[in-house]
Amino acid sequence: MSELAKLTVAAARDALRAGDVTSVDLTEACLGAIETAGALNAFVHKTPEIALEQARAADARIAAGDAPALCGIPMGIKDLFCTKGVPSQAASRILEGFTPEYESTVTSQLFEAGAVMLGKLNMDEFAMGSSNETSCYGNAVNPWRRGNDTTALTPGGSSGGSAAAVAADLCLAATGTDTGGSIRQPAAFAGITGIKPTYGRCSRWGVVAFASSLDQAGPMTKDVRDAAIVLQAMCGHDPKDSTSADLPVPDFEALLTGDIRGKVIGIPREYRMDGMNDEIAALWDEGARMLAEAGAKITDISLPHTKYALPAYYVIAPAEASSNLARYDGVRYGHRAALSRGEGINDMYEKTRAEGFGAEVQRRVMVGTYVLSAGFYDAYYNRARKVRTLIKRDFEEAFAAGVDAILTPATPSAAFGLGEMQEADPVQMYLNDVFTVTVNLAGLPGVSVPAGLDRQGLPLGLQLIGRPWEEGDLLNTAYALERAAGFSQKPAQWW
Template sequence: MTQLTDLTLAGARDALRAGETTAAELTDAHLTAIEGAGALNAFVHHTPDIACDQAKAADARIKAGDAPAMCGIPIGVKDLFCTKGVASQAGSRILEGFKPEYESTITSQLFDAGAVMLGKLNMDEFAMGSSNETSTYGNAVNPWKAGNSDAALTPGGSSGGSAAAVAARLCLAALGTDTGGSIRQPAAFTGITGIKPTYGRCSRWGVVAFASSLDQAGPMTRNVRDAAIMLTAMSGHDPKDSTSADLAVPDFEAMLTGDIKGQTIGIPKEYRMDGMPEEIEALWQNGIAMLRDAGADIRDISLPHTKYALPAYYVIAPAEASSNLARYDGVRFGHRADIGQGDGITEMYEKTRAEGFGDEVQRRVMVGTYVLSAGFYDAYYNRARKVRTLIKKDFESVFADGIDAILTPATPSAAFELGANFSPIEMYLNDVFTVTVNLAGLPGVAVPTGQNARGLPLGLQLIGKPWQEGELLNVAQCLEDRAGFVAQPSKWW
């Protein structure tokens, strides 16, 4: 049998049901792999005792014939999800020592389905970043290397720990969140699959908020089938989340036929950016050819307001962040600064936030507070909201005109070196292909489809209609089948 850590989620499910292995054996194999992968800094809070207890319970369910698809599957949980009795810091010093007395809805659903939590995963602080370099735990490291170089590469952000853990075979799947590309960009950088569902498909309750109108959780997995299985278990209406949609959850895996004959795939001209690397353009053209060969009609489309997406996003997201992060004051939980004699409550707030928040979080909070201030609210925030509406209408128009899915690059480059001296603006440009999907509330999936000249993985993005994750994943399955991406990072850690 295949080495346990090399199984896909679907393969592990089938092996468990066939009695070829047990959840305890599967869990132990992954815990051993995690112990030997400290150099990746992917897991930041280890929960082996919880994992072993959950695996034991999963084996009992499997033996009794009561085994949902996720039963016995070892997963990693991004540190943004609140997990009862387990440190949940959102990658930030300001939440140091915080152990929630409650469980997020999504982790509850997965644990109810029998999933096994191996631990909590590294991430950019409060999910603000594209390279996993803003974390209080230090950088997560991509398991891939470029050519003969030993330079450490970013796994992407903010779900960098999740991406690194799945790519390095430390867990069968991982939870990520996506506010502007934080599932899809790391997935592309590490050669795995990641889907951001439609806004409202998965509950946000118990997930530490960054930008509440943009945040959405999703699975990060080895392949499309695994993503479909995990997304089915994660989805569903939650009365505790006012933005959660009261819609039936289809069996996404059952919708994977790989047949897209007669479907129409849109290619947006606005995504052909000035200075786009030739390897990204070539990857895109290969993807177009694959879908055409599979029987899809390819049509050029226009999404005219795309050029305003990045500036609109970097007004709306910081504005919502400045509001959400105002609750971290050092009074009820988390880090509190030492205050001097004569200091009052205001000085305590100021010192606590200065010590607790990192530079990038402080930058975004200040930007957000500025654009929400009385003199600039209409000039920036309201204008950005109007642009967001126009971006959403662009997508509605092309979908109404017969487009079934849209194919774009996932990232403007392959993974870059950690410590690269990017300005904040240059770093924000990593989200150029992904933020429109969040602004419009649409589902988007990144699929690994090739490698660059130095052997690093590259991914393409598919964008679908709202609530049609099953149809979108089916197109992704077709792309995965045609691309035949099977490359893995060579073990060096």
Template sequence: MGELNKLGLAQARDALRAGETTSKELTEACLGAIDAAGALNAFVHHTPDLAMERAAAADARLQGDSEAPAMCGLPIGIKDLFCTKGVPSQAASRILEGFRPEYESTVSQNLADAGAVMLGKLNMDEFAMGSSNETSVYGNAVNPWRRGNDDAQLTPGGSSGGSAAAVAADLCLAATGTDTGGSIRQPAAFTGTVGIKPTYGRCSRWGIVAFASSLDQAGPMTKSVRDAAIMLEAMCGHDPKDSTSADLAVPNFEAALTGDIRGKKIGIPREYRMDGMPEEIETLWQDGIAMMRDAGAEIVDISLPHTKYALPAYYVIAPAEASSNLARYDGVRYGHRAQLAPGDGITEMYEKTRAEGFGAEVQRRVMVGTYVLSAGFYDAYYNRARKVRALIKKDFDDVFAAGVDCILTPATPSAAFGLGEMIDADPIQMYLNDVFTVTVNLAGLPGIAVPTGQDARGLPLGLQLIGRPWEEADLLSSAYALERAAGFVAKPEKWW
């Protein structure tokens, strides 16, 4: 076969079953691609020995088990937010320097049990706080795409930027990501890949370093919708260790990929037409609407009236939960501890450790979160944001109750921007990257980004489909129809 690392999950699975390749060969191809792609800074903790060990075990399993799971023998990357036993798990933060967990996150354990091969840990924004992968202690992850002949380095998006870059550059067949306000879907759109955030509670959060516990959700980042269906099924499942994990059967998502959307109602929310939205995003959206209509869907205009409050509500709730979750990082039990001066006490140790260990964006959000939870402002900010969140969820509930099957929107307000172009500007400008995605997290809904076109400079652009709760199978089938209609096959030219 050709370059094995360029295969998707479905193609590689079928090749393994047909005896055309082995997991060992697939893994070696990916490890070689990783070694040659240092310029992308996507993989930050390499585990080649563990990968080859798991590949050998997968090959043995495939030989003796005709019913081996679909993910068996397939090499993937794991975002650094997932705790992996014996392997550094830092959440891209200095404060977790040297932390090697003695346990495995439920999602990465599910993938390992299914026979998936972990190639290493992937770059990300520190504690998943960012939209450009520029807040990482490891340095920036770099998008494999370029703007025409321009050599400027572009962001792969965030926070799952390393995952997106690795999949787009064929360093792995797929990767895990997490999505708190768009951190799977935005990087997928920036890199021409597919990313799905499942319904809140579909994937266990146990063993994933927490950012905002009521918003965080793990999901796959892949090269196609079919691959997303295969990997999501392996990641999902009820977990008694996570009180928010849903005790629901996991469907066969791949079997649901009929792509038949005749008679489906696709909602187009009028509130997503933002002032100043680039014309190419509007054109992409209109093209997507036409594709869905041509595939037999009924297009209906809908209203989600509280959309305009989503971003401010999100940036109250998420920092509030972050300030609570990050209080545990104090330099006492694990991770970084500051050097103390003579006479320093425990208060100075906390202060110096957290000042040294947390980056500027994390510090900003912890301070915002602590402020909105403080006695004088709790009702004015946090409680009000929670009420707005309930109204946003009701908007979606009303639309779905009226018979809409899924909602089509842009995934991002632009194509990938240059590294350094926004990080030093007003942080609010960076936060606006999440404008189309945060509503999905606030309402706990499933959402998927699908690459559907390119801008004038050749950069990928994506559309987002939002589904009913727990109906990922239906959402994936609609995404499959969109993917087939768009026919997006572009890949970045190799420069790294």
């Protein structure tokens, strides 16, 4: 039974349609795997009753011949997505006890497509983090280990629980969100596939906001084909989200031919940074070679404003977070601090936010409030917005010159140990996003594909960046890279 949890979405779909397995069988296998994987701390709100009810409904739809691609597929949902009647805390104490009376658009679409929700997944608090160490639920743990070393490793962040759950075969796929790399970095650390679509491709309605001009939902899956299947169900225009694009959603899976002959792949020279990890550099070169062998043309390109991306991101994202998180004040929902006699409304605001927000969230709110303040708005926030425009223009010029996709590393290293970077300067942690934040600033689609192991046996990923709204073409290039790399390794089970 537990072998069923190891299936890909595509394989499970075919088995369901052939009548070889039922959704209830798949769901029970995943629920059993979750129960034995407490050491990973991936699932933080389990919903077995909802899962089995949805599985039975999916089996009925399949029997009736009404079976979309995701019908009957057990999935995990990141705790950032509001799910009706199920705790949706964004891994923060300030939202303790909050159970929405509504469903996010993305989860609504997944459920309409027949997906089964196994539960809510761990994450960094309000999606602020690169290691899943800021969660009120405690750390999520990567199922991979360095050889025989028992050191607990980060699954990345902020979608760390999603990455751990998919890599450990606790679910067949999971949702994630990506504000500066929070799908692609954990996917690389856990040896799975993760795609951030073009900004506006997936609705943000019902997704707890971090930085509204950067946040975008996407799938985290075992391979590229599964990413195409799940992404199609997640996408679509939503009138409730003013930034949602009213564009048709292609059949992404049908575009996976693996034929990239004649495609032009850009290699940005600015991403080859001083002190770059030699294994990451070698993998990047190998990725370019594999795409060339598949028929693509490899060309050097320049994205000259790349060096300003991290500073611009860490002005814009905290500024938007400061604005978005102002709503958590203890008045309407979530945590409210206890007051002593004589304390008033301002005391309640201060104590509630001090108790409810963790250290990293407080740090970013303070940075964001600072850069938006009257004396510094032009010096920091407006300047960062101008830099963002220049970064976007760099990509537009590369695509206008005929580049179809851009190949870069996904992360500057393999997964690091939990606690290894906690005591360091926070800026060192922020450097984990060095290859990914440009994609969010420019609103482009980006995908991380596992492409090899480092000398300690940990997975390494490569990132492909595509033209806006051309996720199908991007996924096809990723599919060609996946086939050439032949990555099939799984973590040895220790949990």
